[in-house]
Amino acid sequence: MFKNYLGKYENELLESVIPFWENHCIDKEFGGYFTSLDRDGSVYDSTKYMWMQWRIVYMFGELYNSEYSRGEWLGIAQYGFDFLRKNGRDKDGRYYFAINRQGKPAIAPYNIYSECFAAMGGAAMYSCTKTELYKEAALDAMNNYIKRIDNPKGQWDKSLPGKQRYQALGHYMMLANLGLTMKDFLGTDEYDHDIESAIEIVLSKFWNESLGVMFENILPDGGFDLDSCDGRMLNPGHVLEAMWFLLKYFDDYSRDEAKIEKVAMIIKKTLEFGWDKTHGGIYYFMDALHKPHLELQWDMKLWWVHCEAILACLYAYKLTGDQEFYDWFEKIHAWTWAHFPDSEYGEWYGYLNRQGEPTHALKGGKWKTFFHLPRCLLYATRLMKQMEK
Amino acid sequence: MFKNYLGKYENELLESVIPFWENHCIDKEFGGYFTSLDRDGSVYDSTKYMWMQWRIVYMFGELYNSEYSRGEWLGIAQYGFDFLRKNGRDKDGRYYFAINRQGKPAIAPYNIYSECFAAMGGAAMYSCTKTELYKEAALDAMNNYIKRIDNPKGQWDKSLPGKQRYQALGHYMMLANLGLTMKDFLGTDEYDHDIESAIEIVLSKFWNESLGVMFENILPDGGFDLDSCDGRMLNPGHVLEAMWFLLKYFDDYSRDEAKIEKVAMIIKKTLEFGWDKTHGGIYYFMDALHKPHLELQWDMKLWWVHCEAILACLYAYKLTGDQEFYDWFEKIHAWTWAHFPDSEYGEWYGYLNRQGEPTHALKGGKWKTFFHLPRCLLYATRLMKQMEK
Numbered sequence: 001m002f003k004n005y006l007g008k009y010e011n012e013l014l015e016s017v018i019p020f021w022e023n024h025c026i027d028k029e030f031g032g033y034f035t036s037l038d039r040d041g042s043v044y045d046s047t048k049y050m051w052m053q054w055r056i057v058y059m060f061g062e063l064y065n066s067e068y069s070r071g072e073w074l075g076i077a078q079y080g081f082d083f084l085r086k087n088g089r090d091k092d093g094r095y096y097f098a099i100n101r102q103g104k105p106a107i108a109p110y111n112i113y114s115e116c117f118a119a120m121g122g123a124a125m126y127s128c129t130k131t132e133l134y135k136e137a138a139l140d141a142m143n144n145y146i147k148r149i150d151n152p153k154g155q156w157d158k159s160l161p162g163k164q165r166y167q168a169l170g171h172y173m174m175l176a177n178l179g180l181t182m183k184d185f186l187g188t189d190e191y192d193h194d195i196e197s198a199i200e201i202v203l204s205k206f207w208n209e210s211l212g213v214m215f216e217n218i219l220p221d222g223g224f225d226l227d228s229c230d231g232r233m234l235n236p237g238h239v240l241e242a243m244w245f246l247l248k249y250f251d252d253y254s255r256d257e258a259k260i261e262k263v264a265m266i267i268k269k270t271l272e273f274g275w276d277k278t279h280g281g282i283y284y285f286m287d288a289l290h291k292p293h294l295e296l297q298w299d300m301k302l303w304w305v306h307c308e309a310i311l312a313c314l315y316a317y318k319l320t321g322d323q324e325f326y327d328w329f330e331k332i333h334a335w336t337w338a339h340f341p342d343s344e345y346g347e348w349y350g351y352l353n354r355q356g357e358p359t360h361a362l363k364g365g366k367w368k369t370f371f372h373l374p375r376c377l378l379y380a381t382r383l384m385k386q387m388e389k
Numbered sequence: 390m391f392k393n394y395l396g397k398y399e400n401e402l403l404e405s406v407i408p409f410w411e412n413h414c415i416d417k418e419f420g421g422y423f424t425s426l427d428r429d430g431s432v433y434d435s436t437k438y439m440w441m442q443w444r445i446v447y448m449f450g451e452l453y454n455s456e457y458s459r460g461e462w463l464g465i466a467q468y469g470f471d472f473l474r475k476n477g478r479d480k481d482g483r484y485y486f487a488i489n490r491q492g493k494p495a496i497a498p499y500n501i502y503s504e505c506f507a508a509m510g511g512a513a514m515y516s517c518t519k520t521e522l523y524k525e526a527a528l529d530a531m532n533n534y535i536k537r538i539d540n541p542k543g544q545w546d547k548s549l550p551g552k553q554r555y556q557a558l559g560h561y562m563m564l565a566n567l568g569l570t571m572k573d574f575l576g577t578d579e580y581d582h583d584i585e586s587a588i589e590i591v592l593s594k595f596w597n598e599s600l601g602v603m604f605e606n607i608l609p610d611g612g613f614d615l616d617s618c619d620g621r622m623l624n625p626g627h628v629l630e631a632m633w634f635l636l637k638y639f640d641d642y643s644r645d646e647a648k649i650e651k652v653a654m655i656i657k658k659t660l661e662f663g664w665d666k667t668h669g670g671i672y673y674f675m676d677a678l679h680k681p682h683l684e685l686q687w688d689m690k691l692w693w694v695h696c697e698a699i700l701a702c703l704y705a706y707k708l709t710g711d712q713e714f715y716d717w718f719e720k721i722h723a724w725t726w727a728h729f730p731d732s733e734y735g736e737w738y739g740y741l742n743r744q745g746e747p748t749h750a751l752k753g754g755k756w757k758t759f760f761h762l763p764r765c766l767l768y769a770t771r772l773m774k775q776m777e778k
Binding site for chain 2: 036038044045046047096097098099100102103104105106107108110155156158159160161162163164227228229291292293294296297298299300351353354355359360361362365366
């Protein structure tokens, strides 16, 4: 069933994506990585964005740990880890949003997702090496994340009392994912309660039954705000990513048929709502009532959304056996592989217009690095192998 | 030469654009304006963004003052002025970035362009009424702008020492424009030196002769930074807008043939560089070396860019008589009028994809209000009448 796909995904991971980053991302002079890589791998900006940096540490660690392991991948992960632990934090231990090529602080630590990816990077390194230093780094970042959750932007928060506050899907999704990563890599049960409560909140509060959509922002008391752009915002890629995190947790640790059924239903509805019936592909942002979207790029097709959609379909198919998910997988696979891969220079384009044509030649940038695509390819091969058995 | 165009521009201003905003933007219940207006004028978000609010005050003031004057326009401008003076400022007199529908502070005063548009709004009101209150409001905002120039983002600035600092074209462009507005509306010569020095810096430092482009950001010492995305950033719409501000100043106050010639050359080069040879229209953002752009929406076609391009061509044609500017005017006019106007509900779409299709149905939003389009139509009719004589 997946035999033809499996070879394609494995080959893309091992022969195209990994070599591209191995060959181009390492800053041999100053440490850390280049992530602003043009179509051919040349560097077009040397700023070191913390999310992008730590995701490379995480991903090479995860790959070293995988069935495809190669010794040099640990070295690449460690090379970034050392640079980032040394240069990445302010005096309070918070990770900057960006440092410059030499490691000097460039953009203030206003974004706590930097901590998330640092925690994931440290945890992956620990699982490769069982060295306490990495575990400490992971827990340190994780605890800083939790400590900052109630005031994530700190002094850089521009919201005043007249601005509606929301609970954000991204926050709960990340909490579930981080807890799961710590569980996988550090073997700790310490965050089980966080995972369980995040799952509960996501499934019961963010899902709107009558509209058939999962919202990005809900009111503090759990209701929906249909009168504002922020309140109506949908992010189908986020939802699909969050849903496979949940399915992975149910699959690996704690099977719950009722919840699996609900997640499967949410994936189907999200794909139906988010799929572009004219040009194919999944929209980046949407408005729940189809009113104008604040984001100019709402109708673009992004690589990561399609990577997460593929994993959501494969997990849902594995856990439910529902043929509809296989059909969705084939449909998304076909559109994705017809539009994103760059057959000449390897790796994938990140940004397509609504019609499916690349608007940017870049392979990496401020928001694209060695993360969603290799993770998708790695996890997809695993799921396919499990389902072939 | 412009006879057929003139009627079209006048009619669009008086029968389509002004009525759309008169009918839909006034918040009769709480004061101020709605600017998030959907295709048919219905309100899809009630946040009151300071730039958008003050621009309406300015524009209705300017129109009341114009050859098309109608009495009710002063009332509309005043209605917003009163609400914004009462609710728009913090205890230090800085204008918030946004307030909510009721007037409660929503987003902190992190952006000093709020002050610019407040200054323009107050000045326009003064020129309508000759009432000191408005002059005070204008000078107050203007002086706050100047006071905050060296640290414009204040506590919300996320830049740290490792981030390259730049001088921004927007800043000098705004200084020239503000000085000119104060001169026009308050009759003051106080800012003549600011205007002259801004013109000097823009023409000598931001223009790169060998690449034939005007940069958005230059190094503090005046050089160009070709190694980073920020350093290579171009904004053709900004350049064209800045250039007609300069031509207007030369035309109204201080004719300087050498500078007019340089500005005309910059307009030509900017149009050649910024025009999309495949689909027509002018790009939103560009990279001076055609490397990947940080902004996902770089290739979109925005209404304001085309409005400013039309004025740049008309001013340049008026001041130089060079046929090339008439030809550019005709070409830009044709593309603009074929793609932006909404013949069914009036007003113009703001955001088109590269191919020229609307991606958003909105007529107003967080960044589109009653400003660029009516100003373009009003000034264009004036320039056309002057040239018909």
